[in-house]
Amino acid sequence: MAGEPGFPKLLLLCISGLVAGIFISFGLRALFPEAEILYITAGAAVTILISVPPLITYFQKRM
Secondary structure (H helix, E strand, C coil), X not given: CCCXXXXXXXXXXXXXXXXXXXXXXXXXXXXXXXXXXXXXXHHHHHHHHHHHHHHHHHHHXXX
């Protein structure tokens, strides 16, 4: 799987989604320290929005 074309780009997109989610989470935590569920949910949502569509496309092409 690692040698397939498009896999390094997919991996890069997933990692960037995770990093963006972490940055959003820390940014919201600095702005709103008392709203714990807000930054956890927003970080997870950003990670999902960035990482999941490329994964779906990649595995649809593989099948």
